[in-house]
Amino acid sequence: MNALIRYSFATTVHNQRFLAPVVLFFACAGVASGNNSGPLPGVYALNAGALLLCAAWLTIAVISVEDPAHRAITVVAANSHARVLAASVAVTWLISLALTVLGLALPLALQPRPVGAGDLPVGLLAHLLCASMGIAIGLLCSRLVFTRPGYALLTAMVLVAASLLTTGSPPNTVFKRMATATDSLTVLPTVAVLLPVGLAVLAVAAVATHLVSVRRD
């Protein structure tokens, strides 16, 4: 599994398609963190939202690095479709975790502001929740499911907008609580309950993607 992750990481890095979503995240987080003198949880909510969008794009980019013939060779070498997909997800997680660190650190580095006891844990969990939702969307809109990139892009945009803006969706619920709560410690139980929901969504999306891609091959 390690070898597969290293291979997937190497092809991703060499291909450089991951750069666009990473740069977009830098831009979003930079603007949200630097120009916003509001309370820290509100800034973290914005950064987490940006991470959801970028994680979705990143996943699509990581999976489309290998074209189908190449991927077939990797699948035969690894003797498993599922492990090749898992390696792609692992690489996306690694990059998303790096972005999470950035999303948490940038607001503190760019603007001096008071840090509440619950701010960092809530920010961290919100980022992780958004990363898992974003990766789930990216998987469902990757080349493994959609053969036509135009439809994939449209679906991805709709899903990202829906998960960020629909009242009651886990990210939206967390954002609203983070923006309005005076003490972020009160948000902690909500986000701690919703993170497993996000991870479950990711697991379901991964299984669905696997089943569709195996059927399609």
Add this chain to the structure above:
Amino acid sequence: MLRVEAVSKRYGGGNWVLHEVDLTVEPGVVAAVVGGNGSGKTTLLRLMVGVTRPTRGSVTGRPEVVGYVPERFPPNERLSALAYLRHLGRIRGMSAEDADRRAEELLERLSLQGGFDSPLRTLSKGNSQKVALAQALIRPPGLLVLDEPWSGLDVDAHGVLAAIIAEVAADGGAVVFTDHRESVTRANASLVHRIADGRVAPAADLEREVMEVALTATGARETEDPEWSGLDGVLTAATHQGRLFVRVDREHSDALLTVALRHGWSVDSVTPEKAHPAKAGPDEATTERAAR
């Protein structure tokens, strides 16, 4: 032993690509799958290696190490040939050092041009085909599946590939390949499966009558090399103690003699070889090695 049993395949709700295909590939056998464009060859091969799953039926008995060379190996890849092979070797459970050693050995044997360290995408079609072959062989495969492996390869690499196929079979591995040229399938395969409209005809043993032709350069006239291995029906061509020995299918031996005489060679002897299709592979391997 790889068994394909009552396998049917279609993609989505489309037409059936394969109908009720039954096929077994025994260890040590070199089998060719012959058929026209769109006959289902590639799908059958993808089912054998496990990239594709059958819609109906089953594929069982796949060995642990499977080597697969797809029809196209698009080199849209910035990793170098060596780095790519190292990764693939590690994915197959080798150490980085072992993978490196084996990769260099294979690339040298296939004489990869364009640099072991240059990105795959800069390689020509033939050279990226060599990398595709090397990745399939990085661990000695129990099943080697090659989809049109000769396409794009130069003449020198043709001989090396034939020798590699024979060696894999001699080591007890099964080899399945496709090619549309009769001369190539006859020269390399001990079994031929014909596929048409998604159905496979029962395998035909190649009842092959082989002639061994011994030739010498006369010296009196100028002799030329007509690229023996490219001629119809030629199985192997090897030089031994100043003489050239060409093994050729009986039906093509007269034509070969004509070519030899026209190019200024003198015929020393023409000897019929006993037909032993199952052993054709290993024999080729030894003559190839002797030629080196």
